[in-house]
Amino acid sequence: MLTTPEQTIPFFIECIGFNPEQETVIRHEGYGYYHWLQTVSGQGEIFLGDRSYLLPPNHGILLMPHVAHRYHMHGDRWSTCYLTFDGPQVAPFLSILGIRVSTVYCWSADTELEKVIEQALESALVTHDVTGLDNSIAVYRFLVKLKRHGRTDGAPSIQSLAERLTPLLHYLDAEYRNPDLGTADMADHVRISPRHLNSLFKKAFGFTPYQYLLNLRIRKAKELLGSKRSMSVQQIAEMTGFRNSSNFIAAFRKHERITPDQYRQA
Known part of the structure; x- marks a missing residue:
C-alpha cells in the first residue's frame, strides 16, 4: 500500500x-x-x-x-x-x-x-x-x-504508427507553404492510398493529415504574427500556404476564435 x-x-x-x-x-x-x-x-x-x-x-x-x-x-x-x-x-x-x-x-x-x-x-x-x-x-x-x-488484437502500436508517419511530418514541415498541397500528395509521399493514410493518421494522432497540415499552417502564422510585426496579413497568408487573406482569416478565426489582427494585438 x-x-x-x-x-x-x-x-x-x-x-x-x-x-x-x-x-x-x-x-x-x-x-x-x-x-x-x-x-x-x-x-x-x-x-x-x-x-x-x-x-x-x-x-x-x-x-x-x-x-x-x-x-x-x-x-x-x-x-x-x-x-x-x-x-x-x-x-x-x-x-x-x-x-x-x-x-x-x-x-x-x-x-x-x-x-x-x-x-x-x-x-x-x-x-x-x-x-x-x-x-x-x-x-x-x-x-x-x-x-x-501497447498493441491490442494484433493492431500496430501508436508508437509504430507515429514512426511510420514521421517522414510525412518532415515533408509537411518543409512543404506547408504550398497552397496546392493536398491529401493525395501526402499519400503519394508515403506510397499508400489517401484512404489508408487518413486511417493511419487518425489512429496515431486522432485527426486527419489535412487537419494536421491546417494546424501546422496556423501555428506558423501565429509565429509570424508575433515576430514579424510589419508583415501584412496578406503576406503571412501567402507565406503559410493559404490561397488568399480571406481563406486565412476564416481558417484562423475558426481555429483560434479571433482574427489574425486581434491575435497580433493581444
Whole structure:
C-alpha cells in the first residue's frame, strides 16, 4: 500500500509489486481498483466471463474495477508484476486515451513499456513519497506508455504508427507553404492510398493529415504574427500556404476564435 485514497492527487498507487510464483486468484466481484497484471516470465491464463486469454512474456492485462475474473499459471511457472491504482482523474484520462474496457495488451521486447512497472517498483522501494505526487506521476507515465506502445488484437502500436508517419511530418514541415498541397500528395509521399493514410493518421494522432497540415499552417502564422510585426496579413497568408487573406482569416478565426489582427494585438 503506497498511497491512501483520501489524498487529493489525480492518480494514486494502491499497491505495486513483483510475484515470483504467481498463485491462482479468483475474484467473483472483481477488484476495487484498476488492476494491471503483467507477465515477467512463464505464462498465465486469465478468464473474463466465458473468454480466456493467455499471458506470455511481453503481455499484460488492464482490468477495470469490479470486473469478475480469475487467473492461474499455465504451464510449469509464472512470475508477474502488478500495479493497482485509482484516483479522480483516472477514468477521464483513460477515456481520453480510448481505454474503456478490460483489455489484453502485448508489446515489443525493446519498448519502454517492458520495464515501466519494474522501474516504478524500484523507485517506490527507495523513496518514501508521503505526498503521493511521485506515485501519481508513475501512474500517469505508465498509462501514457501503455497507450503508446501497447498493441491490442494484433493492431500496430501508436508508437509504430507515429514512426511510420514521421517522414510525412518532415515533408509537411518543409512543404506547408504550398497552397496546392493536398491529401493525395501526402499519400503519394508515403506510397499508400489517401484512404489508408487518413486511417493511419487518425489512429496515431486522432485527426486527419489535412487537419494536421491546417494546424501546422496556423501555428506558423501565429509565429509570424508575433515576430514579424510589419508583415501584412496578406503576406503571412501567402507565406503559410493559404490561397488568399480571406481563406486565412476564416481558417484562423475558426481555429483560434479571433482574427489574425486581434491575435497580433493581444
